Amino acid sequence: MGIFRYIMRDTWRLLSRHSGLSLLTIVTSVAVFFLVGASILFVLNTRYIVEAVEGDLTVQVYVRDSEEALEAVARKASSYDSVSSVRVVTSGEALERLKARLGKLAEAVALLDENPLPPSVEIQVKRASFATVIARELIAMPEVEEVVYAGTVAERLQSISYFVARLSMVVLVVSLASAALVLFNTIRIGVYARKEEISKMLLVGATRNFVVFPYVFQGVILGTVGAALAVLLLWFSYGMAITALERSLPFLRLLTDRSIVLRVGAVLVLAGVSVGWICSWLAASRFVRQASRSI
Amino acid sequence: MGIFRYIMRDTWRLLSRHSGLSLLTIVTSVAVFFLVGASILFVLNTRYIVEAVEGDLTVQVYVRDSEEALEAVARKASSYDSVSSVRVVTSGEALERLKARLGKLAEAVALLDENPLPPSVEIQVKRASFATVIARELIAMPEVEEVVYAGTVAERLQSISYFVARLSMVVLVVSLASAALVLFNTIRIGVYARKEEISKMLLVGATRNFVVFPYVFQGVILGTVGAALAVLLLWFSYGMAITALERSLPFLRLLTDRSIVLRVGAVLVLAGVSVGWICSWLAASRFVRQASRSI
């Protein structure tokens, strides 16, 4: 217990007696964690947008003209988990839509004696990849005449979404790796500046732990404070970014709930604690080993 | 001249006698420059893709049915710089297209006695924002009956492209700022580890420049080597990324020419030189000033 208090006191001394060094390290870790946090938020939003776009995907199922057939198909479609909404479109509605769509050509359609358009069931799927599956299953029903859906678009969306998922992993891995590397080096160079002291402490009978732990706690504090400040910065800049985006790109659906920053922030702070711990532990015990190697 | 040689020799000593420190600094600067380079390439590609998508934008101009009118409109359209291609679509072609587009409904069209579709001029614009302008100008021509273009899509594309342009600036500024900050801190902490030596050198009669310049050159070398290695890394990983992207997202038009990496690389190396110079100069001269302040 006594020892622990001495170690905490030594941690405080390390921080305060080289406040310049501490400040530099904190600034570095703020920059690093801000970058990591920003890339995580970017990735989360991109994924969300892609998902939202995917959600707009419609499968149009043309059905033989009978009330029961329509209902059967609609019922079957509703039973899928991956379907988000099902709507029945009658022949009349379909004609109205066609007229609206043709615009200039509407008069051509008006020349028709009878309505040639079949009724259909409009299915909204949750994910581009489901469209193909559902289309294939519904075409097997005897009531169904034809299934139309944006094949290429669905495929493209699917591969884009797959790509975004992978990209987000790459961005995360690269930014986390660089972050850890940079922090590790910074902390290590900081310890390097004091390796003389480490060897002196060992010479007067300090145990390895007594020497190493103040550095470890110092690293944890610097990492955590850096991460926390980065989260603060992210909080404000995310707010501003979202506001700016909503003004200039109102059609994008973004993660506007700022609580997402807090969740990302929690991860960052945790990373700060562990990166700080690991890096300073590695750095300090390396110099301890070096210093206690007798020649 | 003699002095300069001594300074170069001292630079070499700084690098080689603390090779651990040099290595750490290089690794940090590789990480930092890699991140900056990657974000630049990301931004360039995003801009390119947006431009490419924008380039797909078509303005359809319906013209009163006469050869001269069609030609007049086509001629006028071709005269715009912002137009990338102009094509005349006859009534017959239009009908074929409609049939293809209606699919299931083609038979409805087949019932028509005469072809009710007007001929049109199809204009490809280079940029979403031009579509509105051209549409407005062409509708003023007496030969033109109607102008149809993807109004919302054009607007969205325009704001997305505007946003991507701004985003790329933000990404660049943030990543450059963090890079400079991290490198500055790293170099500064490295010099911090040797401030004792700086004050000793000053005490035995070294001029400020004699003390500072080895640190400056050291910083330049570390920054430049770091940037160069980062460029090498980018070269390979960009190749791999492009290959992977082309396989999974073949419809995306990317900057596949790897010479783009070399151009970005040149910028990075230049940044390495200048950031290395400025940071180490600031750091070293700060400690020189501190050491030569008499109490």
Place this chain on the structure above:
Amino acid sequence: MEIRFAGVTKQFLPDIVALQDIFLTIEEGEFVYLVGPTGSGKTTLLRLVTRELVPTKGRVTVGDVNIRKIASHNLAYLRRNIGVVFQDFRLLPDLTVYENIAFVQEVIGVPRQDVQKRTNEVLDRLGLWRRRNLFPEQISGGEQQRVAIGRAIANSPSILLADEPTGNLDIDTADEIMQLLLSINASGTTLIVATHNQYIVDSYRQRVIELRKGRLVRDEKKGRYRVDGDF
């Protein structure tokens, strides 16, 4: 604790033999001067006792332990029994005079109040009380040397190694320090003092061990700094 060198050679580079074939026993509670010209191996001998160095040949034992056999994580416990006044002091530059002396006690877990009491006692004894809140670089060479001495004796170690402990002290202060060392020795601590100070060796006669070019050339009870008629 007894210190024993059995055929110890310490070689640094192919052509630098700092100690050669040293046989030496220092009993518990002895007071030994280590003399010899500069570069003769005095500091090297002391560094072998604290296992800052390990011998190239031969065996060094402290108490019952062969210092080569100590696992490096147990080293701290050996060193706590040995107080050292380093020739270049090796004070911790970020700690004040007070903190430097307190540190070695804290390291072994002495409770706060005891540390306070003992540190103040030592500061007082060495005339450093008024400098207690200054950092090493703010005090004079002789003051730093006394801090180093204070740090070495703070834990009342069973062995005290003092490497040139009076090199930066005037004669009167050196006398006081010698009184202090003698009283510590009287309480049972083994003392090895490496020194060039003829005055103290000749004034406070004790066993003298002389090294020359790494070889033990003289081991005399109640000796002098130099043998009469030496060179």
Place this chain on the structure above:
Amino acid sequence: MEIRFAGVTKQFLPDIVALQDIFLTIEEGEFVYLVGPTGSGKTTLLRLVTRELVPTKGRVTVGDVNIRKIASHNLAYLRRNIGVVFQDFRLLPDLTVYENIAFVQEVIGVPRQDVQKRTNEVLDRLGLWRRRNLFPEQISGGEQQRVAIGRAIANSPSILLADEPTGNLDIDTADEIMQLLLSINASGTTLIVATHNQYIVDSYRQRVIELRKGRLVRDEKKGRYRVDGDF
């Protein structure tokens, strides 16, 4: 160059007056011992000459220059005329013995060959030739001290300040160093030697200036380490 202290006081903290009201003139080419108990202000006096410190009150002039008036970028040129053996040596830890001595010559732009010649000469004179490629932490205390001396004399400065230059040397080596310093003084260099070494002060009699608690209490031509019957 003449060194003149005119009413110099140096105060560090509200309660630490390291030097008080010093009036002192040291002519060009003089040899002066600076003595006094530990903490009496010897090092502080020397640091005022190199402008490591500026006086709190009074004026220090070296040659014709008031050291307070030197622009800090001109300081280097003042310091090149002053060789200093620091009490704690202050060798550059990343440079070998050879490089440490060569460095001070390179700093003032001496051409390579001349640096080589002079450095080897100095190494030879100080018996450090065989240690030339070792780093400071690899050599003994006395060897480090001689490197510090070698560095200070390498540029044949017009003023040589030596702070406790024999603290880590045995008597014979100290004698050699004194011969060296005397020969340097004979060639016109002003010498101030701060020391606790009674033996050298009494053997090589020169002007002695004694400080006590920051005050100049004695200034004697051909003096001794202490006045007979002192305390």
